[in-house]
Amino acid sequence: MKEKPCVDHDYCVSVLNLIIDGEANELEKTFFNTHVKECLQCSEYYSIDQAIREAIRKKLEKKEAPQDLIHLLRIKFKESTRS
Amino acid sequence: MDCKKLKFYSSEEKELIFEDEFLPHIHSIYNFAYRITFNEDDAKDLVQETYLKAFRFIDSFQKGTNAKAWLFRILKNSFINEFRKRSKEPVKVDYQEVETYYNSDEVDQPITSDLRIEAIKEKIGDEVSVAINSLDIDFRTVIILCDLEGFTYEEMAKILDIPIGTVRSRLHRARNLLRDKLKVYADSLGYT
Ligand SMILES: [Zn+2]
Numbered sequence: 001m002k003e004k005p006c007v008d009h010d011y012c013v014s015v016l017n018l019i020i021d022g023e024a025n026e027l028e029k030t031f032f033n034t035h036v037k038e039c040l041q042c043s044e045y046y047s048i049d050q051a052i053r054e055a056i057r058k059k060l061e062k063k064e065a066p067q068d069l070i071h072l073l074r075i076k077f078k079e080s081t082r083s
Numbered sequence: 084m085d086c087k088k089l090k091f092y093s094s095e096e097k098e099l100i101f102e103d104e105f106l107p108h109i110h111s112i113y114n115f116a117y118r119i120t121f122n123e124d125d126a127k128d129l130v131q132e133t134y135l136k137a138f139r140f141i142d143s144f145q146k147g148t149n150a151k152a153w154l155f156r157i158l159k160n161s162f163i164n165e166f167r168k169r170s171k172e173p174v175k176v177d178y179q180e181v182e183t184y185y186n187s188d189e190v191d192q193p194i195t196s197d198l199r200i201e202a203i204k205e206k207i208g209d210e211v212s213v214a215i216n217s218l219d220i221d222f223r224t225v226i227i228l229c230d231l232e233g234f235t236y237e238e239m240a241k242i243l244d245i246p247i248g249t250v251r252s253r254l255h256r257a258r259n260l261l262r263d264k265l266k267v268y269a270d271s272l273g274y275t
Binding site for chain 1: 094097098101106109110112113114117118123126127130131134135138139200203204207208209211212215226229230231235236251254255258261262265
């Protein structure tokens, strides 16, 4: 199951993080696309981080602001424009 | 804030800014306030304070620019100034149970990588909230701003008043901590 070990995994991790954050440049994207396909260690690392990010987006409960708070803010705003 | 660009809005303009640019972010703002205070009343107070400050400084906000980041920055400053000292400590979570759960999935099981990742995904989904809440507030903050709210490094740097490099390294440390907490690291194929 294991392939040859990743040559510079620390560098890979830093690029993988940029990819996950949507902040990678073209060079880093190219590196990612070519390397990750053939590196089991990196593709696993990426899959897990992606899974975590996905879970944060989908499973983390999103609290909605209570209506009474919104109502109160509207009143306070009206007051502030009058002064 | 750039004083040269300061201009005074009419009441009608203010009304539009409030309704179209400030209010649409109320749920994100409230959700973030709740995630850093762990308390609905504190979150409400914090949001109220944030918006009151936004009203007071509305003339220094440039119409049509990034209201969401602007509001998050005010919220973060309000939190640091007044709430941090009195907000409750995050609930400490006992990971023993979680660990036992993850470790029960021994590595020598004949299971393919894709299937294993599917299994990990399922576990992560169940535990992600607990794991995030147990993160130190600075780490929790960058994870929420990036992953939940979709802010860029640059926006986060402005919101948090820290250099982009710090945003990046803090975010990456936060991700590592999350992996550890979710025990996926130990669960992976034994790489270190
Ligand atoms: Zn690699």
